[in-house]
Amino acid sequence: MNTPPRPVVRLTNISKTYGFVQALKNINLDINQGEIVGLVGNNGAGKSTLLKIIALLVKPAEGIIELFNRQVDDEIHSFKKNLGILLNSPFFYEDLTGRENFHFFLRMKKQVKHPQKVVQDIIDQYGLKLFIDRPYYELSTGMMKKLEILRTISPDFPLLLLLDEPFSGLDTENKKFLSNLITNKGSKNTVILCSHDFNIVNNLCSKIVLLERGKIKKIFMPTEYNHLLAHFT
């Protein structure tokens, strides 16, 4: 008999307020290993806040978070080594070069013994030679985004990858590159992404969570794309 998959992420009654604004209200959500989950909704629906809560960057006001079958306690830093996070705000330091930024982040991930070699491999594999040694602030938005994406999956694809608007600022070629990266992930890797692009979400995700005013309105399967679109027209 097949045992049901245990969720990689389990949120129970998660609520979050910013001042007087209720950003999230009683969120209950299970995300299983290997799934690609899309968070959709209008601006201010709570997508980014929910993503930051799962990324353990923001503490919920109420509720329980379970990651990798363990309840998140005070030792939250121990969970973070299995997370890859891409937010709208840059992670790279603008005055450092791409190479220096990569070195810094790889050194902070303790599992990397020779960051120089890993960075060189990334440069060779993704053709970054032309701009990797330029200061980060000199790069175009698309290049910055590409480097940030590669940071999240270096040295290995994380067990849980969290992406906030990963396709914004990317050209068609890089959108394709990112889509391929997500679809070719391993079966143990889980991806949660926020996006306004319904086509991309529909093509990539195995589950689509519609948020509205801080609440989960409905969870769609990709086959229900027309129903999802109906909510926004």
Add this chain to the structure above:
Amino acid sequence: MISDILILVRKDVLLEFRKRETIYSMGLFTFSSILIFSALLNFIDAPLETKNGISITCLLFIITFSVMLGLTSIFSREIKNNSIYRLLSLSIKPQVIFLSKFVYLFLMTGFIEIFAFILAIIFLKIDFQVNILVYFIFLTIGTLDLTIAGCIVAFLTLYAKSKSLAVPILFFPLVLPSVLIETQVSLNMVLMNDINYMITNLLILFFHGVIILAFVLLVAEELIQD
């Protein structure tokens, strides 16, 4: 933990020497202040001991303000464009972040202090009556205390909307006991009054630093959360 602190400090030093904004502003402030005080002291007709006492007090005043210039910038690059999440996303304890910033500020302040004391010996003509080891211990403990206080203020004002107002309001009450004690010790060094009195004050200074450091390490987790 130590390797994490060193990686973070190395990154901060690299970022600082890429732009050199903070170190230049601290250095320029120190240089111009010493020049102004030395010009003023030339007009005062007083015994050498009195002049020495005034000079050393001026020097501590300059260093305190110089630390304040440094501490306003230590977290600014981390919170620019909401980028504090990059530090929070790392698999490290908030205490490591605090300690790395403390080490970085200590290095910057130490560098500026050496610069300031060289200038003070040249322009303010300070003549110390104690041996160099006692002086070095005093300088290290005093700097540690000042930078711990500075770092705590930077940590407390991490998310403050008006940093320019919040920093002095918190910084001066926190460093006031240290500055008063440091002035007393410095005067003792110059006038060579009582070595026991100096040691007692150095111990008070040391424990002041340890207590506020322990306090902030306990609450670091809460302070860094958005």
